[in-house]
Amino acid sequence: MDTIFKSERVAAAEKAPQSALGFVETKEFTFAEPLTLESGEKLGPVTLAYETYGKLDCDKSNAILVLQALSGDAHAAGLHKGDKDPGWWDDMIGPGKPFDTERYFVICSNVIGGCKGSTGPSSPNPLTGKPYGTNFPFITIGDMVQAQRRLIDYLGIDRLLCVAGGSMGGMQALQWVASYPRRVRSAIPIATALKHSPQQIAFNEVIRQAIMADPAWRDGDYYATGQPEKGLSVARMIGHITFMSEKSMEQKFSRRLKNGELGFAFGADFEVEGYLRYRGEQFVKRFDANSYLYITKAMDYLDLSGGKLISGKEVDTRFLVLSFLSDWLYPSHQSQDIVRQLKRKQIDATYCELKSTWGHDAFLVELEGLSALIRPFLEKTYLGPAGVKGKGGGHVR
Amino acid sequence: MDTIFKSERVAAAEKAPQSALGFVETKEFTFAEPLTLESGEKLGPVTLAYETYGKLDCDKSNAILVLQALSGDAHAAGLHKGDKDPGWWDDMIGPGKPFDTERYFVICSNVIGGCKGSTGPSSPNPLTGKPYGTNFPFITIGDMVQAQRRLIDYLGIDRLLCVAGGSMGGMQALQWVASYPRRVRSAIPIATALKHSPQQIAFNEVIRQAIMADPAWRDGDYYATGQPEKGLSVARMIGHITFMSEKSMEQKFSRRLKNGELGFAFGADFEVEGYLRYRGEQFVKRFDANSYLYITKAMDYLDLSGGKLISGKEVDTRFLVLSFLSDWLYPSHQSQDIVRQLKRKQIDATYCELKSTWGHDAFLVELEGLSALIRPFLEKTYLGPAGVKGKGGGHVR
Numbered sequence: 001m002d003t004i005f006k007s008e009r010v011a012a013a014e015k016a017p018q019s020a021l022g023f024v025e026t027k028e029f030t031f032a033e034p035l036t037l038e039s040g041e042k043l044g045p046v047t048l049a050y051e052t053y054g055k056l057d058c059d060k061s062n063a064i065l066v067l068q069a070l071s072g073d074a075h076a077a078g079l080h081k082g083d084k085d086p087g088w089w090d091d092m093i094g095p096g097k098p099f100d101t102e103r104y105f106v107i108c109s110n111v112i113g114g115c116k117g118s119t120g121p122s123s124p125n126p127l128t129g130k131p132y133g134t135n136f137p138f139i140t141i142g143d144m145v146q147a148q149r150r151l152i153d154y155l156g157i158d159r160l161l162c163v164a165g166g167s168m169g170g171m172q173a174l175q176w177v178a179s180y181p182r183r184v185r186s187a188i189p190i191a192t193a194l195k196h197s198p199q200q201i202a203f204n205e206v207i208r209q210a211i212m213a214d215p216a217w218r219d220g221d222y223y224a225t226g227q228p229e230k231g232l233s234v235a236r237m238i239g240h241i242t243f244m245s246e247k248s249m250e251q252k253f254s255r256r257l258k259n260g261e262l263g264f265a266f267g268a269d270f271e272v273e274g275y276l277r278y279r280g281e282q283f284v285k286r287f288d289a290n291s292y293l294y295i296t297k298a299m300d301y302l303d304l305s306g307g308k309l310i311s312g313k314e315v316d317t318r319f320l321v322l323s324f325l326s327d328w329l330y331p332s333h334q335s336q337d338i339v340r341q342l343k344r345k346q347i348d349a350t351y352c353e354l355k356s357t358w359g360h361d362a363f364l365v366e367l368e369g370l371s372a373l374i375r376p377f378l379e380k381t382y383l384g385p386a387g388v389k390g391k392g393g394g395h396v397r
Numbered sequence: 398m399d400t401i402f403k404s405e406r407v408a409a410a411e412k413a414p415q416s417a418l419g420f421v422e423t424k425e426f427t428f429a430e431p432l433t434l435e436s437g438e439k440l441g442p443v444t445l446a447y448e449t450y451g452k453l454d455c456d457k458s459n460a461i462l463v464l465q466a467l468s469g470d471a472h473a474a475g476l477h478k479g480d481k482d483p484g485w486w487d488d489m490i491g492p493g494k495p496f497d498t499e500r501y502f503v504i505c506s507n508v509i510g511g512c513k514g515s516t517g518p519s520s521p522n523p524l525t526g527k528p529y530g531t532n533f534p535f536i537t538i539g540d541m542v543q544a545q546r547r548l549i550d551y552l553g554i555d556r557l558l559c560v561a562g563g564s565m566g567g568m569q570a571l572q573w574v575a576s577y578p579r580r581v582r583s584a585i586p587i588a589t590a591l592k593h594s595p596q597q598i599a600f601n602e603v604i605r606q607a608i609m610a611d612p613a614w615r616d617g618d619y620y621a622t623g624q625p626e627k628g629l630s631v632a633r634m635i636g637h638i639t640f641m642s643e644k645s646m647e648q649k650f651s652r653r654l655k656n657g658e659l660g661f662a663f664g665a666d667f668e669v670e671g672y673l674r675y676r677g678e679q680f681v682k683r684f685d686a687n688s689y690l691y692i693t694k695a696m697d698y699l700d701l702s703g704g705k706l707i708s709g710k711e712v713d714t715r716f717l718v719l720s721f722l723s724d725w726l727y728p729s730h731q732s733q734d735i736v737r738q739l740k741r742k743q744i745d746a747t748y749c750e751l752k753s754t755w756g757h758d759a760f761l762v763e764l765e766g767l768s769a770l771i772r773p774f775l776e777k778t779y780l781g782p783a784g785v786k787g788k789g790g791g792h793v794r
Contacts, residue, residue, distance in 0.1 A: 138661040199643045199646045205669070209631050215612060237599075237603045246728070265535065266605065266690060266694065269698075303652070328643075
């Protein structure tokens with residue numbers, strides 16, 4: 001175990017678990033009517049894991065859908081009983097926070113294809129009773145959003161005040177506007193893209209190859225024999241390099257040695273090596289290798305460029321597009337491409353590049369900068385004149 | 398096989414194999430007296446593969462040592478009988494070329510630890526008669542250069558006109574100056590660094606983990622059973638992403654599909670995926686997995702920062718330091734760190750960042766830009782006043 005993590009864990013243990021939202025639970029929504037997927041295949045029944053924070057108001061105009069990144073889950077905020085850490089965006093969601101649960105009803109939905117309570121390759125195939133494995137149908141970001149639309153229907157929400165998320169969460173936010181523009185009053189895509197560049201596809205492809213190179217992967221049929229742990233661990237290590245920036249790695253690790261001296265062997269000499277190994281090892285305990293394959297492919301397939309983001313003429317969704325200076329995985333020019341497409345269609349869009357050294361991870365940690373922009377954007381959207389910017393505006397508590 | 402490669406190969410086949418240098422052969426130099434390595438271990442006997450081009454002049458003042466990158470070899474220029482392609486820097490070395498073989502005697506030396514004719518983990522261990530595997534001693538860039546010094550001694554060269562190389566070749570060039578400053582009149586480190594940043598270490602560590610995760614690696618003892626092909630292929634795919642730039646990938650591949658349509662499966666949908674898979678598959682045929690482990694560790698261990706590059710006061714080596722705008726693996730600020738250290742010691746150093754979109758690969762392909770700077774630098778070094786800038790100057794043919 002790395003000393004750097006020992007100290008981090010000690011610090012976490014000393015701090016009593018807390019969240020302004022208190023305890024929360026993940027819920028499940030299951031629908032029987034199959035989804036027709038973009039591939040043409042059908043998937044059903046489908047379960048989506050989700051959480052909600054705050055209360056839906058009487059005219060159902062205060063609902064915000066928060067969307068997760070690749071390896072995230074529905075647990076965006078609050079505490080699960082027994083857990084030490086709150087949800088992944090707990091600093092952003094809660095009373096008085098930018099996604100203010102005293103004002104808004106915040107929903108966080110998991111994705112199909114995942115392994116965090118929603119239907120995915122590790123779920124039982126109703127035809128066989130055994131996990132789907134690679135018999136799970138191929139899915140796209142559009143399919144994920146189609147499933148989420150059923151959840152929003154089920155919750156009785158006609159129009160979301162906002163869809164928001166970083167990375168793949170931003171992709172889902174964009175896809176929501178592309179698929180169901182009338183149902184989205186505003187969108188906050190963060191550190192994301194209309195489509196993956198060949199470099200982004202390349203990283204995902206190497207991630208997939210690392211998993212599939214592991215003989216334990218067994219063409220995806222490993223649920224009785226155990227995860228392809230080594231391959232999945234290597235895959236996640238690749239991911240972690242791309243999540244950080246050269247500068248944040250320098251700040252966090254520099255060339256500090258793990259054990260005070262060089263080992264002249266193939267162990268982890270440097271702290272950064274220990275960190276990556278640790279991250280890889282932890283990841284295999286919490287994520288399904290097949291889900292990683294399916295979801296990375298869904299990301300690579302997304303292409304909302306060339307006018308596909310805003311196709312209708314009547315779209316009045318407002319946008320706040322955010323990127324981070326040091327994010328080289330989803331570089332700012334990709335966010336600027338989103339804005340360019342929006343402006344061409346005369347959509348109300350604000351763009352900001354936040355000055356962060358955290359690389360792509362910034363959407364999870366650069367919270368002050370995000371809050372300062374998201375809070376007023378949501379307020380303006382929520383309190384905007386009724387009828388002018390769609391149903392549900394003008395509501396003042 | 399990829400269509401992009403088919404067409405490339407057709408083009409190559411149509412063009413008759415040629416090099417201005419004609420046919421060349423790789424030579425071997427073996428010395429029995431063991432090297433004492435930085436780890437304290439001994440290695441011997443040692444063989445170094447090398448090639449030479451041009452003629453050593455009477456006062457032995459025109460010798461240039463060209464140094465290879467990680468997976469390179471001694472075959473820098475000219476043609477090997479039966480080969481279609483000339484050496485890896487053939488456009489830079491030859492009659493009338495920047496490393497002008499009508500004027501200079503150019504040596505290219507392989508490295509210990511490698512698998513291209515020099516002593517490395519795939520060589521027979523004299524104690525057992527079987528390949529060393531991971532019983533091969535740990536090596537550093539300093540050890541590689543120490544072995545090369547024996548070769549230069551053997552060739553009877555007291556002082557090299559220049560040491561030059563890109564990437565790990567640049568590291569060796571820097572190490573030559575650090576270890577044997579009096580023996581180097583000038584150095585051209587290209588796209589390199591005094592030390593690896595944590596991000597560079599991180600990429601190398603994931604590369605090593607990918608190899609070691611393959612059960613076929615067998616702790617390095619695979620010479621009777623076959624290479625860890627899958628792991629080595631994944632490792633090389635990671636490498637190739639870092640060698641290119643976001644822009645060069647966009648120019649080369651964009652999001653073009655390999656088979657005209659999305660496959661909705663885990664095959665290679667995009668050309669960039671096919672390219673990486675192909676590169677990975679080719680690499681396992683020509684490179685030893687253990688050598689990849691040893692050499693990447695040697696690179697990670699190098700640290701010539703903090704005054705270690707120029708330690709003596711009497712160093713008069715001239716420098717031409719070059720980097721490339723789009724190289725994010727060895728970013729320009731690392732070359733600027735080299736220059737900063739040189740200037741602090743009042744060393745004659747010229748720096749240029751070349752405007753290239755090729756990323757780190759630029760040192761192999763951005764030949765016009767390199768030539769325009771290297772040619773006059775070498776001429777000035779070669780023709781400099783005798784005695785002022787060391788032995789051997791003032792020679793005019």
